[in-house]
Amino acid sequence: MSKTYFTKDHEWIRIEGGTATVGITDYAQEQLGDLVYVELPESGKSLAKGDTAVVVESVKAASDVYAPADGEVTEVNEALSSDPSLVNSAPMGDGWLWKMRITDESQLEGLMDEDAYKASIE
Template structure:
């Protein structure tokens, strides 16, 4: 069963079998407005917690999306190249941004659970 975590920067992380799927939260996509472009990361790229992994551009602004934990990117959501609005319509589903193999699962302990994230955006 997958466990979902959240960051203060409005990313969600769903972890299953040592692989994390990362996206932005519904709250984040609502704040950004309609997405028009997603700069996807390359597979094989190593990222450290806090590194900019993806840039999303909306009609309002461009925003960085940060790696929530250390790891290696193993897949980008190529569907977003043709349809970046998937992030708006399904931020926590088909609108995921990338998948990564975790380097240090203990870093997940520093992330928020759903209740903690809801309190943050309250």
């Protein structure tokens, strides 16, 4: 069973077993516009909550994507290197950014569920 959380910075994190998949929300990709480049982290990189993990560049601006919790990068979405627009077309699907193993699950407690996130952007 998976559970998805949201941050105030418009990231989502989906927990499935011991793995967390992270990306940006549909709202975030709409605000950015068409993505032209995604700078992904190295696999094996340690991240602390709040660290810049990914930089996404659109025709409008560059924006940092932050780690929603402490952990280690286990996989990155290589498809984005050749097709960054996947983040625009499927931000919570094929446009995921990276997967990580979380080292402090208590950090998830401060994140929002989908209803709270939707209320925060209205």
